[in-house]
Amino acid sequence: MRPLLAVLSGALVSLFLVGTATADADRLRPVPTGTAALTANPIYETGELKPDTCPERPVDNDDFKGATNYLNGLLRCLNTSWKRQFATARLPFSTPKLRVIRHAGVKTGCSEFPESAQAIYCSANKTIVFHLDKKALADVSDLWLFSVLGHEYGHHVQELSGIMTTFDSRRYRTKKDYNAASRRLELQADCLSGAFIGSVWSSLERPASDFSYLRRFEKSSPTHGKAANYSYWLNRGFLAKGPDACNTFAAKSRVS
Template sequence: MLFALVTGLDAANASAPAATAASVSPSLVPVTATPASGVSVTGVQAPPRGRTAATASPLYRTGTLPRVNCRPGEIRAGSAASYRTFVTKVMRCLNLGWKTQFRKTKLAFSQPRLRFSTVKVNTPCGRWPSSAGGMYCSSNRTIYIGISRTVLKNVHPATHAQFIAHEYGHHVQHLAGIMNYYANSVWRAKPATKLAFSRRIELQADCLGSAFLRQISHSLPVEQAQWDAMVSWIAQNGHKNWPKNDHGKGRSQAYWLERGFNAGSPSACNTWTAPSGRLA
C-alpha cells in the first residue's frame, strides 16, 4: 500500500528565513493502521479509527511537549557533512520528545528511519516528486532528506529544524491513526475534497513541527525576531510553491505555525475541527 508525504523547499528562496511545507502524493490507496514495529504492545492501545482519530486524537490531551536540550551544531554553507550532522541530531531530539509524548497517549511509538539522498530516488511510496526537498513514506516509515547545493546555501538552523520537524509531524500523524483516516477519506474523493483534506493534514504538520520547535528554542536556539521573520516570510510566500493550494495560503500556514509555537503542544494543532476559513 502506498502513502507518501512530501516536503519541498522553494529554490528561489532557499536562503530566506522561511518555514517549509509538505505535499501529499497523488497516488493514494486506503491504509490500515498497524502497531509500531519494534515496540512492545503490552498495555498499548490501538490508534483510534475513522474520523475520531483526527478530531479527537489522544495527542490533543497530552499537554506540552517536553523541553529537549537540542544542540545540533552549525550548518556551514556548502557543507553536506555539517548538514547531515545537523539533521541527524535534530532527529534524535525529535525521537526523544515524541517518544515521551506518546507515552502519555498509551499509543505505540516507533522511530522513523532517516535517509539522505542527492538524487530523487524511488521509494515504496512512489517516485520522489521533482519539486520536493524531502519526503516521508509511511510504507517504510522513512523520512527522506534531499541534499543539494540550493539547500546547503541556507545556514539558518531554525528553518531546517522546522522543515525536519514538519516531516516528523507526518510520522506522528501516521502513528496516531490520523493518516489512516486521511487516506481513506480522500480515496476516490472529488478533487475539491482531496485538496481540503490535504490542507488539514499539511497545516497540522506545520503546527506539530512548530510546537516541537518551541520546546527546543532555548537550546537550538530560536530567537523571537528570527521566528517572527520566518512567519512573516511564510505568510507572504508559503503558498507560491503549491499552485493547487493543497497546503493552504501563506496566511493559513503562518496561522498554524504560530499556534503550534505559542502553545508548544499538540492541543493547538487540531486542524480537523477548525473552521474552513482557517484552512483556506
Template sequence: MIAGLGLTGTAEAASTSGTAQPAALTSNKIYRSGTAAAMRCPLPGIKPGSAVSVKRFQQALARCADRFWAARFKAAGLRYSPPKLHITTGKRSVCGTITTNGAQYCPQQRTVAIRIMKRDLRDQIKMNLAHSVAHEWGHHVQELSGILDAQNTLYWRSGKTRRAALSRKLEMQAECFAGVFYRAAFDSLDSDITWAQWINGVKQSRESKVHGKPRNLAYWQDRGYDAGSAAACNTWTAPAARVA
C-alpha cells in the same frame, strides 16, 4: 528572509462538509499528550557549502524529534517508534523521486526522505534546514496515531474539491505539530532569526495548492508553538477560513 521555504508532505486529504469525521481525526489520543517542557538538543554546527554538515545537523535534530515525540506518545498512552531517515543529495529515495521541495514522508515505508538542495548549501538558515525534519516528523506522528489512515479513507471516498481541502488540513496539522516540537527545542537550534521573524517568513512563502495559504500555515505553526501541545492542532474541526 526565508527564500525557498519548503513546506512538504505526502499524505493527501479533503474537506468533509456534511460527513461525520472519524474520532481518529477529531478526538485522537495525541491531542491529550500534554504540554512538553523545554528540552536540550545537542546539535552540530553547519559549515557553508558542506552537505555533510547539513546532514549531520538534520540527523541530530531527528534524534531530538524522536525523543520529543516518544515522550508525548507515552503521555498519551500511545506507542511510538521512530521513522527511518534517508538524507541524500540525489533525487531518489525508498519511495521514489524526492520532490523539488526537498523532503517528503513515505507512510508505507515509515521513512522521512530529505534531499539536500543546492539552495541549502548557499543559504543555510537553520530554521529552513530544521523544518524539513520537524514538518515530516509531524506526518510520522499522523501515521502512528492513525490520523493518516483515517484521512486516507476519507480522501478516496471524496471528490476533487474535498480531496484538496483534506490535503490542506493534513499539511496544516503537520505544521502545527512542528510548532509544538519547536516550542520545546527552539533554543537548541541557536537560530540566526527569532521565532517572530520565522513566522513572518512563512507568511511570505510561496502558496501551494496542496499545503494551502501561507498565512494559514503560519497560523497553525504559531498556534502549536504558543500552546506547546498537540491539543492545539485539531485542524479537522477548524473553520474553513483557517484551512483554506
C-alpha cells in the same frame, strides 16, 4: 523509519523483561480510526513536548556531510520528545528512518522523489527522505532545515496516531474535496513542527527574528494551504509547545 552470567540469572532476567513488555502492552490503547482519529485523537491530550532542550550542531554552508549530521542530531531530539508524547497517549511508538539524498528522482518506497519537494514522508516504510540540494545548503543558518524536518516528523506522528491512515483510507469525490482534506493534514504537520520548535526554543540561542523569518517563508498551495494559514498554524503550535493546539480537523477556519 525504524532502524531493530549464570543460566539461572539469565532465565530470571528474561522472565522479568517479558513481564515488563506484557505490562507495557497492556497499558496501550488501540490506535484510533475514522473521525475519532482526526478530531478526538489522544495525541492532542498529551500536553507540552519534553524535554525542552535540543542544542543545534554547528554546520557550514555547502557542507552536505555536516548538514546530514545536523539533521540526524535533530532527529534524535524529535524521537525523544515524541516518544514521551506517545507514552502519555498510551499509543504504540516507533522511530522513523531518515534518508538524505543529493538529487531528486530517486525511488523512495512510495514514489520517485519529486523535483519540487525539499523532503517527503513515506508511510509505506516510515522514512523521511530529505533532499539536500545546492539551494538548501546555500544558507543553513536559518531555521528552514529544522522546520522542514519537524514538519515531516509531524507526518510520522500522524501515521502512528491513526490520522494518516484515516486520511488515506477515505474516498474523495472530487479533487476539491481531496485538496481540502490535504490542507488540514499539511497545516497540522506545520503546527506540530511549530510545537516542537517552541518546546526547545530556549535552548537554540536564536533571535526572535529567525522564527519571524520562518513564518514568512512558505508559499500558498492548493494542497498545503495559504501562506497566511501556514504562518498561523506554525505559530499556534510554537506558542502552545504541544499538539493540543494542532487539531486542524476540527477547525472551522484557517484551513484554506
